[in-house]
Amino acid sequence: MVKPKFKELRRTYGFDEVAIMPGDITVNPDQTNIELNIGEIKLAVPIIASAMDGVTDVDTAIQMSKMGLLAVLHLEGVQTKYENSNEILNEIIHAPQSEVTAILQKIYSAPIKEELVAKRIEAIKKAGAICAVSVTPANTKRLVPVITAAKADILVVQSTVTTARHVSKSYMGLILSELCKSISIPVIVGNCVSYSACLEIMREGVAGILVGIGPGAACTSRQVLGVGDPQVTATLDCAMARDAYYKESGRYVPIITDGGMTNGGDMCKAFASGADGVMLGSIFAQAKEAPGKGYHWGMSTPSPVLPRGTRIRVGTTGTLQQILFGPTSVTDGTQNLVGALRTAMGFCGVTDIREFHTAEVVVAPSITTEGKVWQRGMGCTT
Amino acid sequence: MVKPKFKELRRTYGFDEVAIMPGDITVNPDQTNIELNIGEIKLAVPIIASAMDGVTDVDTAIQMSKMGLLAVLHLEGVQTKYENSNEILNEIIHAPQSEVTAILQKIYSAPIKEELVAKRIEAIKKAGAICAVSVTPANTKRLVPVITAAKADILVVQSTVTTARHVSKSYMGLILSELCKSISIPVIVGNCVSYSACLEIMREGVAGILVGIGPGAACTSRQVLGVGDPQVTATLDCAMARDAYYKESGRYVPIITDGGMTNGGDMCKAFASGADGVMLGSIFAQAKEAPGKGYHWGMSTPSPVLPRGTRIRVGTTGTLQQILFGPTSVTDGTQNLVGALRTAMGFCGVTDIREFHTAEVVVAPSITTEGKVWQRGMGCTT
């Protein structure tokens, strides 16, 4: 019997498995430019806070905007379902671990109140901040009028897997190209991970793409559904789509790696792999200012049908200012993210993010064997 | 001295090492068709409960059949060796861990009673359920008359490694082609893992193949014998054999991945790798209705010569209904398996199982380092 050619599976990579190779020249960190442009909007810092209720509320959105970055307010969470959102957040935070998923399911089953959508957006705008908001595809058509009337600056349409084409009998799919044409603010869409899905969505006219699905262990999408793609590979592939689209259209659509980054090292790897921006959740959930007060949960946690992920205690480690700009005495990479990004770029000899995409990323499994930690190479110098 | 070309070993993959890439379009889960056909029998749900005494008895076989799936009753276990099978199950369940293998060896050394074989089958049939039963090759000839007389619907001939050709002096081997011709009900045979063994068995006229050998850590076949093949590779290879056989014969013989799936994610990966159905053991052993009452043991555990595997406490987590169809507040992928399968298919943009085989499976090692769990990417949205 002739043996067939067996199917080869592609190897994909996550943050823990790669490292950035330093460059042949070095650049002083203070000479690096890390700006991110989304449509006409310029962000001084290419970092975006996740549309998660433990991470972003009106206050943190305002503070982050003033620091030069962006926070996305989720319009289908406690902020728009409950007038007294802090009370509800407290209920979540104090729920016993064994009941928390059921409690989340109950809390999130409440309807969205359009007047609260308007109210939250207006509060952010009134403070002079840039306002970005997030909705799922199913609710987009209904909420867009409220969102634009309240003068939000950026619309994020987000679901676990988003594609330009969707087959459904139960409701008319959202047509992205129509959406992008019908409103004047930039539309960011996600999440997606593959070259072709990313390219197709860019062709619809979006202003940015969120990259990543089920990247980590706390989000259980991969455990529940088997679906996933590690973040480094997802970012590399979507960056190729962005470059291909730029070549065909002359329009540069930034890609934003979303999820799975637990420290500055992971964040730097995302940029070196091709990201123009990053979306962080758990790192910001650790801020003193975070609405989750040291707790964190995903937006697919409360799904009534197929809950994925749970509430996690991440603790509170520092202020937003320290997390983003230092100074710090923390040595695990969770503070001074901007300093880390500029230093890594300096080591790679690049002066802006697009040049950073040319840095070499290598496969370099990390050694995490507990007992060996102290033994390994203190050989780093200033 | 000229160095020779060193032997290259083929890399194989298990569930933990792969992920399913989402598709370029998405489909609403409620528009997916997940039917499985075995011969003329149609199952609404492509899931089969293992022929293990802790998983399947007469009652669970009846309940599962009514839910649209299949449970296989093992005809060489406590159900056919003991009239009072529940008493014996209790003895197994309450045995101290240090003595359990010896107790299992003693219990399973009793002879099969043909009248009990008939009685169990008839009980299932009387309830209007589809009745599938399992025997080992050595006992097949002897038991087939009883099985057909009692009007079982499906015969499963199962051993750790099954091939179309067997060399033995001590007994006349079972000739599969003769068996398949001699009886009118569909014959499922297994287990097998390789392309050529699978193809040969299909040519004998079987109606289905069980795929997999020693896939997990609890089954110690690999530790005792060194023999094994991870389930993703086994499924990919046998799927190629099925497709080759379909091309040569026009007959589509479903392959059923058996063993090693611990959650919905693993199950979805089996389908994406090419399975037409899956056989689950430990997940069903956790059902409230399971005869093992939270305990689970393999059928090769009690081997008097070379016991492999032991009794394991899996606990009881939910009803069969919850495990299969939800609703659930469990987020680890052990409940609402059907919902998970339909959602994963939706993310891959496919509408039936055969189309699901075209989804891309990638190598994506999971990060399981304990201390990192909470840190990793909560970035999943609805």
Place this chain on the structure above:
Amino acid sequence: MVKPKFKELRRTYGFDEVAIMPGDITVNPDQTNIELNIGEIKLAVPIIASAMDGVTDVDTAIQMSKMGLLAVLHLEGVQTKYENSNEILNEIIHAPQSEVTAILQKIYSAPIKEELVAKRIEAIKKAGAICAVSVTPANTKRLVPVITAAKADILVVQSTVTTARHVSKSYMGLILSELCKSISIPVIVGNCVSYSACLEIMREGVAGILVGIGPGAACTSRQVLGVGDPQVTATLDCAMARDAYYKESGRYVPIITDGGMTNGGDMCKAFASGADGVMLGSIFAQAKEAPGKGYHWGMSTPSPVLPRGTRIRVGTTGTLQQILFGPTSVTDGTQNLVGALRTAMGFCGVTDIREFHTAEVVVAPSITTEGKVWQRGMGCTT
């Protein structure tokens, strides 16, 4: 600057990373032939007990010979340095862990007594057993006359790394070809791991080769020296050398994989990778009859200059009879090794060890994450 072609490193494999694929036919275990020939000597069982003081003494050598296998008595250990060897063994066994290396260094620094060499060999021969003895290259010339006078049957010349050529000023190297010509009994030499070293040694006229260096974690050669080669690759490479030598000379020199096998699965993998025999240490150290009484230590542990490895408590698990032939209620692969070998051969459809070398060995990393053990696939049937 033109980037050079970076050096590619060869990937090597150990037992934990591979599995044996079952065959396209199956054979009844009782129809397999597992004989091993060393020179003119036929062993019914292709298993050899290590020349280690915790494993082999006069009594166990006699018992194993009667069971059809071989035990090698180390002629540079406590048996030939001390008349009252049992007293010395007790001292080792009862030494506190913190002092044991220093105590071993002191005990093993005693000189070899030639009269004890003769006495131990004669005791084994008197019992009608096959007597194999082991010496290091440096002591071979001096001890060979005693060994041959006492009528040992097999001479093993063993050091961590053995080659056909050795550069030294301090002593005249042992010339293997002269040794092999000068004595009439078969000479087994080792250890070696590479194709070319193995081929060169075979050309010197030896009757067998021990394969492997620093294969495991307990032997710290790799930690101390960085030198090593995983056992599957070492076996595959030396098997190629054996086959090449057989082709050039017509003489079939068996290779014996030595070390790193912790259960029947590992042992079966060694055979499938090309071994004609295996040498086991720690498994036999667990026998009720073992001189180490549940303790085990390597022969390079007491090196006064560079001790590698330490005394380890392995415990006592069963009799030699159970370990080799069962019956057993142990399910972890440490008992009934002969049954396991025959069963694995049956699953691969082969009838003798040389045919077993054609079985496919695949790379299949084992999943050992503690918490997942019970969850993984109980799907093994008889």
Place this chain on the structure above:
Amino acid sequence: MVKPKFKELRRTYGFDEVAIMPGDITVNPDQTNIELNIGEIKLAVPIIASAMDGVTDVDTAIQMSKMGLLAVLHLEGVQTKYENSNEILNEIIHAPQSEVTAILQKIYSAPIKEELVAKRIEAIKKAGAICAVSVTPANTKRLVPVITAAKADILVVQSTVTTARHVSKSYMGLILSELCKSISIPVIVGNCVSYSACLEIMREGVAGILVGIGPGAACTSRQVLGVGDPQVTATLDCAMARDAYYKESGRYVPIITDGGMTNGGDMCKAFASGADGVMLGSIFAQAKEAPGKGYHWGMSTPSPVLPRGTRIRVGTTGTLQQILFGPTSVTDGTQNLVGALRTAMGFCGVTDIREFHTAEVVVAPSITTEGKVWQRGMGCTT
């Protein structure tokens, strides 16, 4: 849509993943030559102690020089910032773990005193020892006059990532070629990891290169910045650069692998991968004579902006004499490093370090699963 060719990432390797294959001949360890030449200076032992305050002070520099190796005194640490350096070291050693980074940041923010630079160098020279000192690029110009006036023998210019070209507005970069021409003592520069950076630096006229960046788990450069390159790959690449430069210039510039070696095995692997020398930190921090008294911290730990790494308790295990030359009863590879190097070279059949570079290094993941440690292959003999 045509799928693009996805980007392939290069696989890199660290010490834990490789092993050295023994050779086809063996050499007596006492016949190996392990000399290292840096410029005109000959070291009997190719090992250099790190420029870290817990490892090297005036006393240890003198002792190590007398033993034939080199210790590098850091000129920007406690020795040159504080007259009473021992008092400051005590403060560091006794700081509570939670405050230690902040305390280090405060202590290291003091200015360098040039009179102390001179005093420390002169103390070493007065004892008749070879004196090597280390500075960062930013302080080199200022300190070189003091260093040369005090008659240091070797200058090390060291930062985390060093390149021949640096972009900065804030200060005039250090021009290496000018530095090398302007002073008469050998200049060692580092750290670097890539082929091209290494080659460029060699062309500037340096006498040696330090290889490695963030190689280990204790140094958190990789966690904070994502930047890194495992030591085996870094060494292989820089060795290629050294050989290319030797071919183009006729000048042989030794490369010194710096960091990540935790035992003799790692050290031997560095040499086999192409290193001419190694720089060790944590192993020497364990010496009875170490100024850190069992504690160890990196020089980038106290960075005020982005601290990386922390103070670690390594304990005290033996004297410098034992660590370097034995004798020892320690079996974990942390003592008798010189004996280990000579033995490994003997196993590989090589007589000097440059010949050792031709040994084959293979990829051979270590098995570190805790529970398996004792089980694995005691099969090592003398």
